[in-house]
Amino acid sequence: MLDTNVDVLIIGAGPSGCVAAGYLHKYGIDVKVVEKNKFPRFVIGESLLPRCMHHFEEVDLLDCLKTQDFEIKTGARFLRGHNVAEFDFSKKHTEGYDWTWQMPRADFDKTLTDELVRRGVGIQFEQEVVGVEFETDGTSKTQIKTKEGDDYVINAKFIIDASGHGRVLPRLLSLDKPPELSQHSSIFTHVNDNKRPKGKEGSFITFDVLDKECWLWVIPFSNGKTSIGYVCTNDFLDSFKGSKTERLRSMLKLSDYYYERFKDEDFLFEPWVLQNHSKSVTKLYGKGFALTGNSAEFLDPVFSSGVTFATESGLLSAKLITKKLKGQTVDWESEYSDYIKKGVSVFGSYVREWYSGHLQTIFFEGNTNPEIKRQICAVLAGYVWDDTNPFVKKHNRIIKTLATAIKMGV
Numbered sequence: 001m002l003d004t005n006v007d008v009l010i011i012g013a014g015p016s017g018c019v020a021a022g023y024l025h026k027y028g029i030d031v032k033v034v035e036k037n038k039f040p041r042f043v044i045g046e047s048l049l050p051r052c053m054h055h056f057e058e059v060d061l062l063d064c065l066k067t068q069d070f071e072i073k074t075g076a077r078f079l080r081g082h083n084v085a086e087f088d089f090s091k092k093h094t095e096g097y098d099w100t101w102q103m104p105r106a107d108f109d110k111t112l113t114d115e116l117v118r119r120g121v122g123i124q125f126e127q128e129v130v131g132v133e134f135e136t137d138g139t140s141k142t143q144i145k146t147k148e149g150d151d152y153v154i155n156a157k158f159i160i161d162a163s164g165h166g167r168v169l170p171r172l173l174s175l176d177k178p179p180e181l182s183q184h185s186s187i188f189t190h191v192n193d194n195k196r197p198k199g200k201e202g203s204f205i206t207f208d209v210l211d212k213e214c215w216l217w218v219i220p221f222s223n224g225k226t227s228i229g230y231v232c233t234n235d236f237l238d239s240f241k242g243s244k245t246e247r248l249r250s251m252l253k254l255s256d257y258y259y260e261r262f263k264d265e266d267f268l269f270e271p272w273v274l275q276n277h278s279k280s281v282t283k284l285y286g287k288g289f290a291l292t293g294n295s296a297e298f299l300d301p302v303f304s305s306g307v308t309f310a311t312e313s314g315l316l317s318a319k320l321i322t323k324k325l326k327g328q329t330v331d332w333e334s335e336y337s338d339y340i341k342k343g344v345s346v347f348g349s350y351v352r353e354w355y356s357g358h359l360q361t362i363f364f365e366g367n368t369n370p371e372i373k374r375q376i377c378a379v380l381a382g383y384v385w386d387d388t389n390p391f392v393k394k395h396n397r398i399i400k401t402l403a404t405a406i407k408m409g410v
């Protein structure tokens, strides 16, 4: 293939890359997406938050998704033994969407890329970014390898690295840094949910908490299949022996609530094991590039925040690049990095306090007053930039303070 020139090169066609590409194309910027895989491809991250609906809407990608009949998600349920904490997105502090979807990501991401291709966005599937060189002015030469093994170069004014777990620029530019959160691992698969109960019980996304640091997700899809997976410490996962299938089968016995429903179901693929999920970087942007989605940061699966951060950062980076290419000044530190880090820090507090047990105390032991529940619900819906919410503004200490008061019976 011949070398090409573009204004913006996007690495990766997941939700982050798609939202960014949708915005840039809409505003007339010359953009090209390079994607290593052929779609549809499996990727984890199957339950969304209402906040990300605004992002798909802003780049006109909501209508194509609505045609797909994905399972509607209107809240989330957390179980611990006989205790139940249920959150309803229509009862939340911050205004916004009160629903979203839970769905197989292979289908979801294929819907997005099909729509972008239909609009004329250039997406090169089965081509991998293998190297990059930046000039002092921020322009870049990116080496691409095709599936046939040929190499070519894309010259770009700007790169959005939306490569998810591929973490292309963090690897090539040595931007990784140790995450602040404690590490967890996961094991997961899909099943045919033959014993699915009718109604809400069958379709509700549920987190079954077995221990402070071990929980099972159950995410039913509209196609009759269900995603099941455990998140736990590395040591706990390693304590189960045998093949991945045997380990997940043994772990299912831990769930009194779901064991009967899933014990006889075949796994639709050999379970995947992912270790040490949490990822962090020394910086979120540099001259001529921005890191978005999982390529930038990943906290933990517990609050399903991954895709929402991916679309939030994908959209914002595309807006700032558009401004810059149209000759306006952009302060990447305040307009991009500080903004993204603020949301990461709020969710980071919730993840930390989940595993410390304080948030679980609030969910399961407190008779939480409805106003507080609405405020927490807004965070769980992804509205983590709304400072009118005390559970956003004072995220550092408010969870621990409330949990301590509950424990003391105040």
Ligand code: FAD
Pocket (backbone or CB within 6 Å): 011, 012, 013, 014, 015, 016, 017, 034, 035, 036, 037, 043, 044, 045, 046, 047, 048, 049, 127, 128, 129, 130, 162, 163, 164, 165, 166, 167, 168, 186, 274, 277, 292, 293, 294, 295, 298, 300, 301, 303, 304, 305, 306, 307, 308, 310
């Ligand atoms: P991705 O969706 O990973 O897309 C990146 C794309 O880049 C891929 O298609 C990949 O093929 C491509 N790519 C990679 N390297 C290259 C390369 N060198 N060249 C070209 N292309 C490349 N999030 C949620 O919102 N909800 C959940 O319920 C949830 N559950 C999770 C459970 C677990 C166990 C884990 C680990 C994560 C979970 N996540 C969840 C997080 C979610 O998986 C990610 O946050 C989300 O997929 C990030 O989207 P993205 O667009 O940044 O990257």
